[in-house]
Amino acid sequence: MTTRRLGRSTVRVGPLALGAAPLGNLFTPVDDTRAAQTVHAAWAAGVRHFDTAPHYGLGLSERRLGAALRELPRAEYVLSTKVGRLLEPLPRVRGDDLADGFAVPATHRRRWDFSADGVLRSIEASLERLGLDRIDLAYLHDPDDHAEQALTAAYPALERLRAEGVLGAIGIGMNQAELPARFVRETDLDVVLLAGRYSLLDQRGLAELLPLAAERGVSVVIGGVFNSGLLADPRPEATFDYTTAPAELLARARELQRVCAAHGVPLRAAALRFPFGHPAVAAVLVGARSPAEAADAGDMIDLPVPDALWADLKERKLLPDQVPTPKEAD
Template sequence: MTDRPAANRLPFTLPRLGLGTAPLGGLFEEVSEEEAAATLTAATEAGITYFDTAPRYGHGLAEQRLGRLSADPAPVISTKTGWLLRPRPDGSPGEVITDWTERGIRESLEASLTRLGRSAVDILYLHDPDNYPDEIRRTAYPAVRRLREEGLIRAIGFGMNHSGPLAAYVEEFEVDVVLIAGRLSLLDHEALTTLLPLCARTGTAVVVGGVFNTGLLADPAPGAMFNYRPAPAHALERARQCRALCDAYDVPLPAAAIQFPLLHPAVSSVVLGCRSAAEVTANAAAARFPVPDELWQRLARNGFVPEQLLAGRAG
């Protein structure tokens, strides 16, 4: 049985499905202005009202593109801090430097607000602070608390790719929300060991990214990526086994991959990175596709879904 979550710390409700904008910043391949605009429009037409971004996504490009989105009602927006953009003298993108000082945190947020065309954002994540616990303790966390008190952000978060260090921050600080990428998927259950039970006890909302593990669970074909690298043979074979189980129930593999994290009661939202309107439409449909309990049970028997997540479900 999974832990029943404590009262959620967030002062607002996160939509169950969000759009990640790293692809709109040119992750892996460039996306044109027209394609980016069409992607964001398709998201709003699909009813997506949560958008996650960061200054590091295309050296500010993803934030700029998201800032051009006109949507009614205003969407929930999260961005990130801890890294400053330093352009070259000619104005072209330059280096990205880490800066966890109060001045750096505030400068990063102010630049993000300018690119986004907003006076505040809903969530500010401290971005990849794995190796900076002293800096987080001394300056960064106090800084984001002050930003929340000033009304420039509504919630404090940590966004990381590793659940162990993320759990340590949740244990030490009052954290409204965490974003964990790639560690709660049909192929990777790392976040279930410590992070999610802890978040359930503390009322920390959980946003899950990377449910496709960089593409492998979207399409386990030769050449697919797995956690930002070419998929090794064993991961490709496991993904194909998972797809075969889904095919037996006429369920697309992406549907199971997207809906899997939401089986845990601490998970509030799943964020999907999309680079085209077609991807948005397909992923939004997959998020709504009925997944029968019999398939979840079959996936559990084959090690893709931990049994405890299915406690209380018909089967």
């Protein structure tokens, strides 16, 4: 499997990563057995890069992912998690965590903390939940309202951990492109995890972040290539950015699907391949909540996408002319 180095680090990743938010019961429950089977199905599909965070299910995702990965050879995979939210136990369970998107009991509360001490505590707690000896990659997680503390305290702490060899690579993970661009300009990050902002339906990441990352040698991992579901299966009830898709976006996704079908390509395959048109993109990250979804992602990313498909999408104005496609990158 072809791998790419993340920035100037020694960490190398393949084209597909498994996002473990669904294993933390994102929106609906997944049992322990299915969670483990999903990780093993991703492994069988060739995935060697796994991403989680304390936020996902109040630590449930980390615990489940760690349990599954402990059965696999540690030297053969890359594990990433995130810092910025500390989990503090509550004196008693207070309902569920669905207000934050996870179908788990509200056993803890999240406390934002981008201090240096908060970073160290977060990494230590994640290692304990994972039950593993190290984390390869740590991201600053969603510092939208904490930009200055993340820049002046959390980032230097991660930089020190990288220099000491505790972490192999460091990055920032967000659902927006503007603040990560600032971090790329002002720090020495290895990688940006950009969710939902570089897809067949949303290319906001191309305005500044992706060109800047390419210029500075920073890698980009693209999450949300299906925009939370619309580009996986454009049904009337499909979601875009985790809310019901507007009618105009649903119509656009269906047109994308029709053009792809005319070229013999599932929309999912085109959505997975599209980001690789940009030279800064090292991998795409896909969440899965079942073995079938994990296996499908592996199958889809391996499907060839003909050059004529990208040309057709531009001719029909379903992609802007200036957007780089895998054809143009080859």
